[in-house]
Amino acid sequence: KFEKIWLTFGIATLVMFLSVVGVSAFYMGNQPPSCNLTIDPEKVDTTAPFDKPGLTKVEGKEWDYQLVYVASAFSYNPIKVQVPVGAKVKVIATTKDVIHGFEVAGTNINMMLEPGYVSEFTTTFDKPGEYLVVCNEYCGTGHHLMQSTIEVT
Ligand code: CUA
Structure with missing residues (x-):
């Protein structure tokens, strides 16, 4: 049962990490302003x-x-x-x-x-x-x- 909790926790952490990377990549992709x-x-x-x-x-x-x-x-x-x-x-x-x-x-x-x-x-x-x-x-x-x-x- 504990394994299940840890697995859920692990996946949640991974998803969080990936969205942070995704969001920062998105904003970085818009930099610098004059260079499209x-x-x-x-x-x-x-x-x-x-x-x-x-x-x-x-x-x-x-x-x-x-x-x-x-x-x-x-x-x-x-x-x-x-x-x-x-x-x-x-x-x-x-x-x-x-x-x-x-x-x-x-x-x-x-x-x-x-x-x-x-x-x-x-x-x-x-x-x-x-x-x-x-x-x-x-x-x-x-x-x-x-x-x-x-x-x-
Ligand atoms: Cu300073 Cu090129």
């Missing part, structure tokens, strides 16, 4: 659109161009791009290794790039100039060297 798409960090170079980093004109979308970045310690690919002034650009970025930041000084772009996730942000470059892309998440010894330039002309 997932990607295999080891296959970034062969996964579209990251197989072709840089600016590409797009048709039939709400934005005019997509601007694809691959971050890795301690650089961005591409290092420099030219964007036509007034263009509505969807920035799509991911990281191949650790967490990096993606902040474009003087604009409203400020993203966190997490391994396994794709970060996206759409903005319009209204003013001509050179905009510096910097990493604002500490990612290692070369953190301060990580940068890229967006030239709006």
Whole structure:
């Protein structure tokens, strides 16, 4: 009789444990907020659109161009791009290794790039100039060297 009680207790514990795991996995799955798409960090170079980093004109979308970045310690690919002034650009970025930041000084772009996730942000470059892309998440010894330039002309 005692065995039955212990068995019930054991199963109840197991069910509880599984639901805790399930619930936390569900909430974790929704993190981080700006990154809805997932990607295999080891296959970034062969996964579209990251197989072709840089600016590409797009048709039939709400934005005019997509601007694809691959971050890795301690650089961005591409290092420099030219964007036509007034263009509505969807920035799509991911990281191949650790967490990096993606902040474009003087604009409203400020993203966190997490391994396994794709970060996206759409903005319009209204003013001509050179905009510096910097990493604002500490990612290692070369953190301060990580940068890229967006030239709006
Ligand atoms: Cu990449 Cu700091």
